[in-house]
Amino acid sequence: MKALVLRGSRNVFTLRIDGAEIECPIKGKILKGVDGYYNPLAPGDIVETNGKLILGLEERRNTFARFNQKGQSPQLLAANVDLALCITTPVSPPWRPRFVDRFLFQAEISGVNAALIFNKIDLNGEDPDIEERLEDFCRIGYPVYRVSALKGQGMESLCAFLKGKTSVFVGQSGVGKSSLINALIPGQGIRTGALNEKYDRGNHTTTQGMLMDASGLGPSTFVIDTPGIRRLAPERTAPADVIHYMKEFAPLAHKCSFGFSCTHKTEPGCKIMEAVHAGVIHEDRYESFLRIRDEMSSLEQYPDYD
């Protein structure tokens, strides 16, 4: 029979079958079709089970992963999702637009629709610099929801947006991923944790990804909580392909005078640089593009982007 993976660690997973939860190890420890990943299964996977063991993996519609430096392989955060949400904050922890760019890059690699949730709007007034970036993310095609999990602001339109979808919540520790899910699913009661006051960042309260039923919002609605990520290293791609995974860059790829060989740094007739000067590509997005491409060119070097 088929079962949905809710959560689990290396070899034992909690599955949902007909509304009941069971714990199952993987038969023989190695599952076909999971090659190349740091972890075999993720919340959202569909598996074949006999009620005692996990026997097989259904082909995935998509995966949302991050590059695991220690294992030098992609680590699954979720599978078979409709939406990837990047949770960010104006303060506590501080606003990190580079994280957002790297998240959006990963979402494009995954082929998953992405949106931003700007949480903790109760904590400070509007910051024009942040507002400018949020509006730009919206302009290039990513919906932005400004909310407060604590005070309930903006939660109604977020609920409507998530209805009927399976959404994975991704972000740094302390941005309020678990708090948002608690607000969306009354009675869920996931553990949340105060920030470290000295460093103004989270304490990595959530330690395991977890899929939850949010059918209170509408039929077939699921949310996936994930552990906080300090630095999101996207899955590896060829440096020349980076341009294809940035929404507003992709249509300009290969249009430069030097075609495929343009580095988009100094060449005359470079459509990317022209778009930056014309304001069609935001300067910060261009900077992120260069950094991500550099990162993909070097095997093990991961500059600190915090």
Ligand SMILES: Nc1nc2c(ncn2[C@@H]2O[C@H](COP(=O)(O)OP(=O)(O)OP(=O)(O)O)[C@@H](O)[C@H]2O)c(=O)[nH]1
């Ligand atoms: N002021 C304010 N605080 C919030 C809001 N949302 C969450 N918090 C607080 O932020 C802290 C961190 O929240 P969590 O939900 O644990 O954050 P998380 O993203 O799940 O963190 P990890 O599990 O460590 O990745 C807690 O003290 C929450 O009460 C909000 O909208 N406003």
Ligand SMILES: [Mg+2]
């Ligand atoms: Mg959490």
Ligand SMILES: [Zn+2]
């Ligand atoms: Zn160019």
